[in-house]
Amino acid sequence: MRAEAAATGRGATSPPPSAAPPRRLLRNLTAKIAAIPMVLTALVVFLGGTVWTVVYSFTSSRMLPRAEFVGLEQYDRLWSTRRWVISIENLAIYGLCSLVFSLVIGFVLAALLDQKIRYENAFRTILLYPFALSFIVTGLVWQWILDPEFGLQSIIRGLGFENFTFDPLYNPDIAIFGILIAGLWQGTGLIMILMLAGLRGIDGEIWKASRVDGIPAWKTYLFIIVPMMRPVFITALVLITSGIVKLYDLVVAQTGGGPGIATEVPAKYVYDYMFGGQNLGQGFAASTMMLLAVAIVVIPWAMLEFGGKRRG
């Protein structure tokens, strides 16, 4: 630390305000030295690591990474593995539902909070607190609440509805929805906060104008406010999507992928093959597919968001 400070201390005095162009490399030398961690992270880990994984997904690596290229063999294996196909199906179901529900619920809650109500802070605090909790904690609580012997099912049966069945975590067909319930509980608060910020950014004149014209509130929301909030929706969409692909802890804590392999997800597949199954090639191929999924959403978004502005 001290050595770094000393080295950079020298650099700080070196660039005179009117440095000659040839010494460009030495200009702002301290700043460049200080930014080394960022440069290393960006180049070595983010760029280098990603390229490395993609390249090694075309090899036959098992216990250790080996540069023996086998073309698309790992991908063939991947897509003919039942567990992977189920993981993808689960991710699609979870992803689609979580996208729709978080956006809708998040927006409706934000709109309710935006009605100049009392106790807004209290409501907001309550709706957002799950977001502070880890997925592990979230998963374990909901595992307990959805337990058919103790949780909701037994309570409602106790009320007299003997045939009531609600055991998502024990029924392979709907187990992924049990995870969805927990995931929504944890994450909707964040979307609500984003939407609320978006709603607060809308000019009050819009509301006045729509009221003067006698347009009902719900119509104003649907046809005027929502289109105006497009950037917020897109940001939320990108956030939710990148979160969905990373879905891992929640499944590990809540179901461990079970019953059977009913709630497996891609991130778990990657982890299990890389660190449990000693089959690195499969892990690399699977993680490359995850990367592809994120890229499909993020790259168009980035082009929309930053593509135009850079030049201007």
Added chain:
Amino acid sequence: MGKLRDPDCNPLQARAETVLTDYAARAQAASGPRGRKPRRRLSGRNIMIYGTLFVVSVYYLLPLWVMVVTSLKGMPEIRLGNIFAPPVEITFEPWVKAWAEACTGLNCDGLSRGFWNSVRITVPSALVSIFIASVNGYALANWRFRGGEAFFTILIFGAFIPYQVMLYPMVILLREAGLYGSLTGLIVVHTVFGMPIVTLLFRNYFTSLPEELFKAARVDGAGFWGIYFRVMLPMSLPIFTVAMIIQITGIWNDFLFGTVFTRPNLYPMTVQLNNIVNSVQGVKEYNVNMAATLLTGLVPLAIYFASGKLFVRGIAAGAVKG
């Protein structure tokens, strides 16, 4: 303020004024004529709004309630009763057991081990990652250099890459450096993966500060570190607090890096909690499990409730631009 008085900015000022008078008018309308008519028309709508929010709030609070209530019951009461009912007989034994006696594998010294591991991981990781990211943000905002923005763009895109893609390369890098499985290694991992969002936070904040400040300090002969420590740091306490909140809750709640990059004797609390609760051997002691779960959630919850608006600001700042 000075800018508002600038002749060029008159329209802005005018708009600001109309907005202000607008608010004043609305406030008057709200407090002034307390007539019956508007009130009655509002009340039906209010019932719906408050009713919905109340029901939703109950739903959101339910899991917390279940955790608290269950952790205070004895096992016989749990087997008989319903999970939402308050405890008939309050016992703190599950908490003691979760903290000091719960077993993971062969270790039976409870969650306290994981708690202290998490503290040992979180404190240095948060400090190191925030220091490095703040210096990065400062260099990017005030000392623009060639290539800076390019690296920053890579960094921001990196935030969207699934961690699974970079896990194994990171394992190799740490193993080569002799840090794999150690506390230092995990600190490096948290610093690296926390860097995008925290750098972004600081860069945006430092960019928003008036440039004259920086220029004046330069004219007075202050260098890179001089300005950072004597001008920027004292001015940016709020943003440091926000960064602290993001990093501490994020690192405390981490599970994936904890399992991949540490050895069992260094497992953070989340990993240990999962091992305790989801272990297959023995009878499930739900009350102990719930106490353990609450204990693990306590630190981020405390930060959340104590920090209030700053937490919201943190996620909004990180999310909207990220």
